[in-house]
Ligand SMILES: Nc1ncnc2c1ncn2[C@@H]1O[C@H](COP(=O)(O)OP(=O)(O)OP(=O)(O)O)[C@@H](O)[C@H]1O
């Protein structure tokens with residue numbers, strides 16, 4: 001449904017997106033995940049035909065966005081990073097206005113405005129001026145205008161940015177409900193978003209794709225070892241040494257300590273379950289085994305692993321990745337709490 005092949009975009013001397021290729025299949029929700037400045041908005045603006053690519057081919061529903069822009073645009077609904085709103089218009093007026101621009105037949109405009117308003121839960125503010133709406137409602141109006149002509153493809157740039165927790169959940173549900181009938185690409189720099197909303201994820205960093213696949217697949221592929229968390233009451237140094245000697249164990253590191261209890265992270269060879277042997281080693285030494293569990297790699301760990309490597313050798317975007325990622329951490333933490 002969406003094919004992006006070898007997309008490169010330069011802004012003067014700045015290489016914003018470099019040789020990006022990916023596809024979105026009909027009816028799927030594809031997550032476009034990357035830290036600030038990664039090139040998400042740029043890629044989306046090229047797909048929607050608002051920016052010409054420097055190089056590469058982009059097809060939407062079979063139409064080349066450069067050669068057949070009108071055909072392509074007719075099939076795309078776009079929620080930009082900052083939705084273009086006309087503060088003096090009421091919600092209804094604005095949606096009807098967008099419907100006309102998008103070529104909705106005059107007789108269908110009323111129905112389409114009604115349907116999109118209901119889908120995006122803006123019916124209760126339909127007659128209010130957009131400029132007087134809260135950020136969350138403005139965002140929903142933005143979504144409603146993207147849906148107004150019932151496009152096959154929806155490109156949503158950070159659809160949940162700036163929303164409160166309840167609105168975030170509602171918006172995610174709304175997006176999931178659009179899958180099947182629509183092909184959706186949504187960008188985000190928030191990790192929980194992709195695992196909650198998307199079937200597949202493309203991870204972009206400094207203008208380049210660093211991974212793509214189902215969230216589970218990415219976890220599996222990147223995790224080269226099994227991780228176990230074990231909490232033991234006993235002399236930490238001795239415990240650590242003993243755990244190290246268990247067959248298959250490659251690394252033992254203390255993670256958390258309180259009183260005489262220590263939690264260790266134990267990494268073992270891939271495919272080897274060392275839990276029983278770890279437990280035996282602890283019990284044989286007459287220490288108390290308080291907890292033992294396997295620990296998968298979180299999507300956040302994966303994201304950091306993917307987006308922090310090779311930062312210095314690449315001149316793509318001259319950002320400061322560490323500061324960006326700190327911001328990202330904070331953001332992810334906040335949204336995890338919801
Ligand atoms: N109009 C522009 N002129 C020059 N450089 C630009 C322009 N727009 C974006 N860039 C640069 O291109 C790179 C990618 O920016 P882009 O906005 O696509 O990133 P993003 O992934 O959407 O980031 P964010 O999460 O902050 O929205 C950045 O280095 C940015 O500074």
Ligand SMILES: [Mg+2]
Nearest residue numbers: 040041042081
């Ligand atoms: Mg952006």
